[in-house]
Amino acid sequence: MQFRPCIDIHNGKVKQIVGGTLNDTGAKENFVAEKGAGYFAEYYRDLQITGGHIIMLNKAGTPEYDSSKKAAIEALSAYPGGLQVGGGINADNAPDFISAGASHVIVTSYVFSDGKINFDNLKKLVRAVGKEHVVLDLSCRKKDGEYYIVTDRWQKFTRTKLSAELLCRLSDSCDEFLVHAVDVEGKAAGPDKALFSIFSEYLDDEENSSRPITYAGGIHSYEDISALKKVSGGRVNITVGSALDLFGGTLSCEKILEICGE
Numbered sequence: 001m002q003f004r005p006c007i008d009i010h011n012g013k014v015k016q017i018v019g020g021t022l023n024d025t026g027a028k029e030n031f032v033a034e035k036g037a038g039y040f041a042e043y044y045r046d047l048q049i050t051g052g053h054i055i056m057l058n059k060a061g062t063p064e065y066d067s068s069k070k071a072a073i074e075a076l077s078a079y080p081g082g083l084q085v086g087g088g089i090n091a092d093n094a095p096d097f098i099s100a101g102a103s104h105v106i107v108t109s110y111v112f113s114d115g116k117i118n119f120d121n122l123k124k125l126v127r128a129v130g131k132e133h134v135v136l137d138l139s140c141r142k143k144d145g146e147y148y149i150v151t152d153r154w155q156k157f158t159r160t161k162l163s164a165e166l167l168c169r170l171s172d173s174c175d176e177f178l179v180h181a182v183d184v185e186g187k188a189a190g191p192d193k194a195l196f197s198i199f200s201e202y203l204d205d206e207e208n209s210s211r212p213i214t215y216a217g218g219i220h221s222y223e224d225i226s227a228l229k230k231v232s233g234g235r236v237n238i239t240v241g242s243a244l245d246l247f248g249g250t251l252s253c254e255k256i257l258e259i260c261g262e
Contacts, residue, residue: 001229001260002237004214005052005244005253007040007075007083012067014040016242017057031248040246041075045082047253051214051237053106053135053178056087057153076101084135086178091124098129105129106178108137109151115159122173132175138162139180140195147195154182164201168208181217185241191218196231203235214239222251225259 008015014033033040037054044052054072058065065088072085077100085097086106094105111122125134139154140147140162147162160166167177179199181192195215203209216239219225228238240256243249 001232001234002051002212002214003049003253003256003260004237004239005040005044005049006216006239006241007037007052007054007072008057008241009037009054009068009071009087010057011064012071014071015057016247030242033247037071037075038078041078041083043246043253045079047257049253049257050082050103051176052083053214053239054083054085054087054102055106056085058087059153060088072097073100084178086135086137089125091121091128094125094129094133098133102133104133104135104175106135106137108139108149111136112149112151112158112160115157117160117170126173131173134174135176135178136170136174137178137180138166139178139182141182147198150182154180154185162195162198164198164205167198167202167211167213168205171208171211174211176211177213179213179215181215184218185216189218190220191215191224191228193228193231196228196236199232199236203232212237216241219243220249220251222255222259225256229260 014037015029016031017029054075056068056072058068080101081103084104084106085102089105089107090110097105111118138149141150149158149160151158181195184192199213214237219240220243240251243251245252
């Protein structure tokens with residue numbers, strides 16, 4: 001199990017929000033940093049943590065997005081090759097982010113459009129940067145007892161269900177998967193452990209499972225981390241956001257790294 005930290009940016013500032021509340025007018029905020037995105041990138045760099053993700057939370061094409069993009073570039077410059085970036089990514093702008101220092105680009109809405117998988121866009125993205133630089137964000141919410149991929153800052157349900165079969169189907173077109181459990185994201189009330197049965201089914205398929213998975217959402221204690229490590233056999237990476245002491249919580253990156261490495 002690896003710890004994959006985050007730098008969530010909204011209106012140009014590093015924040016922690018309640019995921020399901022994000023819309024055009026704003027979001028419920030748990031934390032707003034006084035320091036810039038570069039500070040957090042340097043912190044992760046100094047701890048030699050790789051694979052963390054920067055998420056630009058504003059709608060692409062708005063002045064607020066441009067402000068968040070500027071902050072993201074600042075973070076990438078501070079830790080070139082150490083961070084991934086997502087939010088408003090498409091085949092046209094993805095190479096620019098890779099050139100700016102991102103190890104990977106993270107994509108949801110560009111690939112899951114009009115309620116289904118847009119394989120044409122996925123192929124364009126892979127041609128633009130190579131699948132070794134692509135992370136597919138399969139962020140999901142529960143509806144009628146099933147998990148569905150959600151897009152447009154987690155507000156729009158697609159018709160695509162998250163399943164082991166879907167993970168296998170997409171494995172040849174990316175380097176990693178990132179899954180935000182949106183219903184618990186930012187609430188620090190515990191992770192959605194039910195998702196791990198889907199992850200395990202995929203990871204148990206030795207013939208088709210070839211990509212790492214990072215889970216994000218609800219982790220708020222060291223006990224949560226130990227429990228997820230046990231239930232996944234240490235095969236699923238984790239992200240901790242609002243619960244980090246960096247963002248006003250109580251968990252330290254050093255202790256999390258220790259637990260993940262045990």
